[in-house]
Amino acid sequence: xxxxxxxxxxxxxRKFHQRLGFAEAVQGWLFVAPxxxxxxxxxxxxxxxxxxxxxxxxxxxxxxxxVGLDNYVRLLTRDPLFxxxxxxxxxxxxxxIPLSIFVAYVIALLMSQEVxxxxxxxxxxxxxxxxxxxxxxxxxGWLLNKEFGPxxxxxxxxxxxxxxxLVDPDWxxxxxxxxxxxxxGNAVLIFLAGIKGxxxxxxxxxxxxxxxxxxxxxxxxxxxxxxxIFFNLVMNIIGAFQVFSVVxxxxxxxxxxxxAGPANSALVYVLYLYRNxxxxxxxxxxxxxxxxxxxxxxxxxFLAFRTQKLWVYYETEQPEE
Amino acid sequence: MREPxxxxxxxxxxxxxxxxxxxxxxxxxxxxxxxxxxxxxLVLAIGGLVMIMPLFWLASSSLKRPEQIFVFPPQLIPxxAYWSNYVRLLELTPVGLYLGNTLRIAIVATAGQALTSSLAGYAFARLRxxxxxxxxxxxxxxxxxxxxxxxxxxxxxxxxxxxxxxFRPLTVPYWFGGGxxxxxxxxxxxxxxxxxxxxxxxxxxxxxFRVFFTIILPLCRPALTVVTINSFLHHWNDFLAPLIFLxxxxxxxxxxxxxxxxxxxxxxxxxxxxxxxxxxxVTPVVIIYFLAQRAFIRGIALTGxxx
Numbered sequence: 001x002x003x004x005x006x007x008x009x010x011x012x013x014r015k016f017h018q019r020l021g022f023a024e025a026v027q028g029w030l031f032v033a034p035x036x037x038x039x040x041x042x043x044x045x046x047x048x049x050x051x052x053x054x055x056x057x058x059x060x061x062x063x064x065x066x067v068g069l070d071n072y073v074r075l076l077t078r079d080p081l082f083x084x085x086x087x088x089x090x091x092x093x094x095x096x097i098p099l100s101i102f103v104a105y106v107i108a109l110l111m112s113q114e115v116x117x118x119x120x121x122x123x124x125x126x127x128x129x130x131x132x133x134x135x136x137x138x139x140x141g142w143l144l145n146k147e148f149g150p151x152x153x154x155x156x157x158x159x160x161x162x163x164x165x166l167v168d169p170d171w172x173x174x175x176x177x178x179x180x181x182x183x184x185g186n187a188v189l190i191f192l193a194g195i196k197g198x199x200x201x202x203x204x205x206x207x208x209x210x211x212x213x214x215x216x217x218x219x220x221x222x223x224x225x226x227x228x229i230f231f232n233l234v235m236n237i238i239g240a241f242q243v244f245s246v247v248x249x250x251x252x253x254x255x256x257x258x259x260a261g262p263a264n265s266a267l268v269y270v271l272y273l274y275r276n277x278x279x280x281x282x283x284x285x286x287x288x289x290x291x292x293x294x295x296x297x298x299x300x301x302f303l304a305f306r307t308q309k310l311w312v313y314y315e316t317e318q319p320e321e
Numbered sequence: 322m323r324e325p326x327x328x329x330x331x332x333x334x335x336x337x338x339x340x341x342x343x344x345x346x347x348x349x350x351x352x353x354x355x356x357x358x359x360x361x362x363l364v365l366a367i368g369g370l371v372m373i374m375p376l377f378w379l380a381s382s383s384l385k386r387p388e389q390i391f392v393f394p395p396q397l398i399p400x401x402a403y404w405s406n407y408v409r410l411l412e413l414t415p416v417g418l419y420l421g422n423t424l425r426i427a428i429v430a431t432a433g434q435a436l437t438s439s440l441a442g443y444a445f446a447r448l449r450x451x452x453x454x455x456x457x458x459x460x461x462x463x464x465x466x467x468x469x470x471x472x473x474x475x476x477x478x479x480x481x482x483x484x485x486x487x488f489r490p491l492t493v494p495y496w497f498g499g500g501x502x503x504x505x506x507x508x509x510x511x512x513x514x515x516x517x518x519x520x521x522x523x524x525x526x527x528x529x530f531r532v533f534f535t536i537i538l539p540l541c542r543p544a545l546t547v548v549t550i551n552s553f554l555h556h557w558n559d560f561l562a563p564l565i566f567l568x569x570x571x572x573x574x575x576x577x578x579x580x581x582x583x584x585x586x587x588x589x590x591x592x593x594x595x596x597x598x599x600x601x602x603v604t605p606v607v608i609i610y611f612l613a614q615r616a617f618i619r620g621i622a623l624t625g626x627x628x
Contacts, residue, residue, distance in 0.1 A: 024448050027529045031444035034437040035460060035504060038497025042475065043463050049474035060477060107368065110361040123614070124369030127376065130606050132558035134576040135599040138583060139379050142390065142592060150378055150395045182372065189621045213357075242467050245560040249580055270469050278565065283473050290470040301465055 047294075054288035059281040071288035082289070084264060085272040088173060092268065093240040096177045100184045101232055108191030109221070122192075126185035137249025140179045141166065166250060169265035176266070179246055187232050194228035195221060226312045230304065237300050241293060244270040269293060376603070383407075383597040387590040406597045413594060414578055416601065423574040426488050426563075427556035430495040434552040435545055438499030442507025443533050447519070457508070460501045468561065476565055486568040491556070503548045506623050510544035511537060547620035550613055554606060575602050 029036075054071055058064035075082045111121055131139075143149050144165035152162040165175045202220050211219070222229075247268050251261045260267040273293070277286035377397065382390050384402040410416065444450075445457050479490045498504065519536045523529065538545070560576045567573060573581070579602065582595040610617065 021449070024529075025450035028444045028448035028450035028453060031448065031529070031533075032441045032456060034496065035441040035498030036456065038437075038494060039460055039463065042494045042497060043466060043471065046471045046474035046478070047466065049477070050470050053473065060480065107365070110365050113358055113361045115358060115361050115365065119614075121365045121369050122618075123610070124373050125365075126617070127607065127610060128372055130554065130610055131376070131603055132560070132576055132606070134558075134560050134579045135379070135603055138579055138595050138599050139375055141583075142382065142596070143375055143378060145391070148391045148393055148395060150374070150397075153393070153395055182375065185372075186621070189618070193622050238465060238467070242469060248560070248564075249583055252583060270467075273469055274472075274561075277473050277476075283477070287473050290467070290473065293467055294470045297465060297467060 050287045050290055053284050054291050056284040056287075058283040058287075060283055061281075064284060067284065071285050072292075075285070075288055075292070081264070081267065081272060085267045085269045088265065088267060089241060089243070089269040092173050092176055092243060093237070095173065096180045096240050097233070097236045099177060100181055100187060100236060101229065103181060104184045104187035104232070105191050105229070107188045108195055109217070111188070111192050112195040122189065125188050129183040129185035131183065133245035134249050136179060136183065137246040140175075140182075140246070141250045144175055144178075166266075167262055169261070169263040172261050172265040176243065176247065176268075180240075180243070187236075190228060190232060191225065194225040198224040223313045227314055230308060230312045234301055234304055237304065238297055241297055242270055243268050244274065247271055248274075376607075379596055379603065380600055383593065383600040385593055387593055390592055390596075403593075406593050407601075410594045410597045414582070414598070416575075416578070416598065418571065419573050419575045419578045422488070422572055423557060423576075426491045426574065427553050429488070429492040430556050431549055431552040433492065433496030434499030434503055435549050436499070437496055438503035438548060439507050439538065439541060439545060440533070441498055441504045442511055443537050445504065445508040446511035447516075447537075448529070457504075460498070460504060463501045472561075472565065479566065485566055486572070488567075488572065490566040491559075491562055495552075499548075499552070503552065506548060506620070507541065507544050509623060510541060514540050543616070543619055544623065546613065546616040547623060550609060550616055551620065554609070557602075557606065 053064060055066060055068060056064035057067050057070075107125060111118060111125075115121070128136075143151050146152060146162065146164050146167055149165070151165070155162045163171045163174075165171050198221055202224070203216055206216050206220055247260070247266050248271060251266045260271055269289070270293075273286050273289045276282045276289065378395075381397055381399055384404060384406060385396075385399045386403055386406075389396065389399055441460075445453060475490070476485065479485050484490050484493075514537070518540070519532050522532045522536060527535075558576065559574075560580070563574045563577050564580070567577065570581075575598070579595055579598050582591050582598060
């Protein structure tokens with residue numbers, strides 16, 4: 001049988017396509033060149049350099065001197081402030097991550113009801129998350145004022161005991177969590193988009209089966225939006241461990257020698273790291289801190305990814321309609 | 322003529338009962354739905370007011386003297402209102418200079434981000450080359466990278482080449498890729514553009530760069546708006562990076578100026594000036610939100626986590 005297209009033409013075509021493919025590859029790399037260069041210069045090299053510096057003593061003025069594992073050993077065994085700052089940050093993360101995800105999800109659920117004036121609610125809940133951290137700090141520093149702040153005012157009218165908020169060491173972290181909850185509008189809107197995207201026929205099917213609202217929430221909405229819950233979870237993990245600006249402003253972090261908040265109760269991890277690097281010029285030490293932070297964030301994110309199979313449902317597992 | 326159907330048979334009675342039951346059920350369901358909606362409205366409205374209150378307090382207290390700020394009970398509407406706080410603030414700190422600095426940094430950095438992230442987004446969405454998906458994946462991992470890790474080596478690097486104390490550390494890096502998140506967003510968006518629109522031009526012999534600038538970029542406007550707004554707000558709001566890289570007060574951004582007013586508070590009370598400057602910084606953000614509300618919502622839909 002005679003082929004429809006001769007072999008000669010075929011090779012010619014292949015060659016043409018190869019040349020085209022080659023040109024496309026060159027252009028592809030040219031297009032992504034800035035991003036790749038940026039990755040190498042501003043991400044890969046600094047990360048490796050940070051790792052290297054973490055084994056040195058380095059004040060930037062003189063050359064770094066190698067000290068082996070000294071920084072890590074000192075951090076983990078002899079620096080009470082390290083343990084303190086790590087504890088504060090863990091406490092903050094443990095409170096703020098589940099709380100902000102839960103509250104944001106509930107608010108998104110409420111917004112997903114066919115309520116009128118949704119635009120107004122969206123605006124009210126979203127605007128605070130656009131406020132710069134510096135302003136948030138400046139503003140909440142006064143809102144949470146024990147005597148004169150507008151937060152304690154209604155509490156006092158109701159005769160409820162008023163917390164010391166920013167002046168009581170036990171209340172400092174809960175205060176920071178409260179401030180964080182104020183700015184969770186972004187998560188609310190991401191959840192809302194996800195909840196709105198759940199196909200209506202699933203609810204209809206559930207109704208036919210006699211499902212209550214709780215059943216629908218538990219067996220339709222939450223599983224169908226689990227990938228978005230996961231996304232917000234990872235984003236919150238990454239964010240919570242790096243809390244800095246708000247704390248710096250409220251507690252006047254600039255005073256490197258003063259305590260951060262009452263009894264150092266606001267000495268969050270990155271604030272202590274910042275002080276080590278830019279106030280005490282212990283850059284090797286601060287790099288070791290940075291790498292420990294990096295490892296913790298990576299480990300938690302990895303853990304989250306590992307548990308994904310147990311509770312996250314992805315649409316792609318099923319052919320699209 | 323006898324109508325046999327007038328005699329209620331057992332079936333008919335049951336049917337009627339079922340019907341009544343159904344009506345009852347429907348009414349019940351309607352009441353329940355209405356109740357749910359009322360509760361939703363209540364929670365959203367009260368919660369929304371609570372969320373927006375701090376911004377009212379910000380604006381109102383920026384018009385108070387310290388002795389009006391630190392009083393009990395706190396007054397929502399300042400009496401009298403000291404608009405002169407803003408005049409004094411402008412005398413006290415060179416707000417115009419800080420505004421100029423902030424705008425220069427934000428505009429230059431945002432332009433770089435919009436351009437280079439769309440270049441990369443286009444390549445990742447359309448061009449086929451070896452290692453494409455690997456490179457894309459590696460870029461995405463930078464989302465997990467804490468700034469704290471990059472901070473010290475980057476500072477050392479910029480101080481070596483004499484850039485600390487200039488705007489360059491805050492702008493130049495943004496001309497290199499513009500952030501993994503923006504690349505991701507644009508890639509997702511470009512993938513939704515029908516291939517026929519640009520492939521035809523390629524087959525007709527137009528270069529990829531021409532296709533990018535004349536076909537893809539104009540079509541990307543919705544996504545580019547999102548990237549531009551997000552980037553601009555990021556630079557407008559950023560605090561830690563300017564804090565590290567800007568050394569002299571003449572280069573400060575607005576965010577640094579707020580922080581410095583906070584620190585001045587040791588001797589005299591500058592809370593009202595700080596709140597006034599904060600109001601000045603927040604106002605454009607609120608205006609941008611209202612002008613570009615749809616872009617914000619679209620941006621969040623684009624985050625849409627598909628793919």
